[in-house]
Amino acid sequence: MTRRGVPPIEPSDLRDHADEEQIARIWERIEGDLHMVERSRTPARRWPLMVAAAAAVAFSGGVLSGKMIWQLPADKSAPSVLKSSDEQPVYDVLAAGTQERTFPLRGGGKLTLSPGATVEVVRSDDSSLSLRLVHGEASIDTVHGKQMLAVLAGEATLSMPSGSAMRVSRSPDDTLDVSVSDGTVHIIAPSEPLRSLVSGERAVSIPTRTQVSSIAPTTPVRHSQLPPLPQTERTSTDTSRVLVSAAPDWRAQSNAGNASEALRLLRNQPDGVRGAIHSARSAHELMEIYDLVLSSGEPAEKALMIELLLRIWDAFPGGGYGQVAAIKLTDLYKAAGNDAEMRKWAERASTTKGPNTELALCKNIKTAHGEEAVRLAKEYLAKYPEGQCKEEAERVAGGDDNTTDDEQSAADAGSDSAK
Structure with a gap:
């Protein structure tokens, strides 16, 4: 089969982030996409309207752990994430490999993956885009975008309206670290109240899984990393x-x-x-x-x-x-x-x-x-x-x-x- 339009993927690129069953499932999906590419003028998949709250409920399940490295020729730019076109294949999994990679987002904006990061495209339509952060660090910029974007990680959801920018990393202990550089990001995490971060704020140790314990877990502290204000000198008699x-x-x-x-x-x-x-x-x-x-x-x-x-x-x-x-x-x-x-x-x-x-x-x-x-x-x-x-x-x-x-x-x- 001639793999037209799809970046070559070597089995060795499926690293030890997944077991054999998960790797087989990834290859099954890839082969399905290749068959779809071979069909002439096959309509692109259309997805229903999706907002962050629905994403949290419908797609908070298992996370794909396999890693794939798209090896595009140096003279070719990265594909647009889930571009709706009969001639454009659907990219379900995006990975950075050993170098940082940047992908344009449908509707405007960009996704930048740090080395080793992997992201799944969950759903996309004209007004919203949902991604699943499998592991690693990603920077997402929708400052010039026109759609709502949601990032899923386990049972957690990060929702960002158009005009926002953030950096999010998923650590080995399955928690998230989020920094907002522009706009607003809404955080929905298990066992925690809804929280919104604005430009310049940061949240750390955000859980992605519900903790099961006989002792009620404490809510991880989240705080901004802005430096403390300079302190003025006071007299020793001032109790404050x-x-x-x-x-x-x-x-x-x-x-x-x-x-x-x-x-x-x-x-x-x-x-x-x-x-x-x-x-x-x-x-x-x-x-x-x-x-x-x-x-x-x-x-x-x-x-x-x-x-x-x-x-x-x-x-x-x-x-x-x-x-x-x-x-x-x-x-x-x-x-x-x-x-x-x-x-x-x-x-x-x-x-x-x-x-x-x-x-x-x-x-x-x-x-x-x-x-x-x-x-x-x-x-x-x-x-x-x-x-x-x-x-x-x-x-x-x-x-x-x-x-x-x-x-x-x-x-x-x-x-x-x-x-």
């Missing part, structure tokens, strides 16, 4: 100087991933965690403290988390931090069953300027009821016709809101009496 000088200790432990030790150092400071909250000098520092408190998994700490987020809202609302605080307050009050506060902060999140407006508006739709929910759903569909909450917004906009005004009034009354 103790907090400032102690900060590098807990931050060093936090940066090293030792959440429990960092939290212990925070609690041992004068006035404990609350003192650190009120002496913090930036929203970034407060978010580091928030992640540490969250990692403890103790329900009693929720009051501290609310206090911390309120300080961000009041003192450091700029740079998108105010919106992030409002989104997290929405989730905390929802978990506490305080519907009135939940709706208040959901509305503030969606009306506050920031990089997470789509996510905030989506939450606002879910917390509103009746005509207000319909209005918000229509607003969402007008702004984000192919957004992550498209199906939910269409359902609500069509009048499918099961909560009546009487039921909502009763819920409001119960919430007020619980205060």
Whole structure:
């Protein structure tokens, strides 16, 4: 068989990242693609519309572990990922081999794989693209793209709207390290709440598998790697100087991933965690403290988390931090069953300027009821016709809101009496 249009692949390129059964499965897929290429004018595969939430559910299963190295001639450029054309073959597996490789993305943008990295193309259509990071490190840039992109790794999903850029690596211990250089990246990971990172932020030790243990695992700490703000000199009589000088200790432990030790150092400071909250000098520092408190998994700490987020809202609302605080307050009050506060902060999140407006508006739709929910759903569909909450917004906009005004009034009354 003449392999027209498909880069040559040697069996030796299937390295020991997979067992014989997995390698056989890869070759079976490749041969199927070759037969498809030989057919004249065979229509390209079409995939249904897919958003990040659907990707997390439908494709969080087994990950292809085999590695393939595309050995293109030096004078040929890398193929576009899943380009829709009768003459263009479908590339299901992309690998860097021993050198860095860059692939253009359909719809705009590019995918750069570091040496040894392997990525599967899961699905693609005109508005979204889904990739599975098998292993290694990849940089994805959709700053000039026009579609939603999702990266799957085990049970974790990284969702990035068009106009975003990130670097993601999958470590041997099956955790992810994500750095955002532009736009926003939404992280859905097992046993963790939804989190959004903005430009300049980083998340480490993101789990890709649900941990099964008799002891409840702690949530891995995730934090930005921006350098701490320079500290100004204070007189020895200033009691807050103790907090400032102690900060590098807990931050060093936090940066090293030792959440429990960092939290212990925070609690041992004068006035404990609350003192650190009120002496913090930036929203970034407060978010580091928030992640540490969250990692403890103790329900009693929720009051501290609310206090911390309120300080961000009041003192450091700029740079998108105010919106992030409002989104997290929405989730905390929802978990506490305080519907009135939940709706208040959901509305503030969606009306506050920031990089997470789509996510905030989506939450606002879910917390509103009746005509207000319909209005918000229509607003969402007008702004984000192919957004992550498209199906939910269409359902609500069509009048499918099961909560009546009487039921909502009763819920409001119960919430007020619980205060």
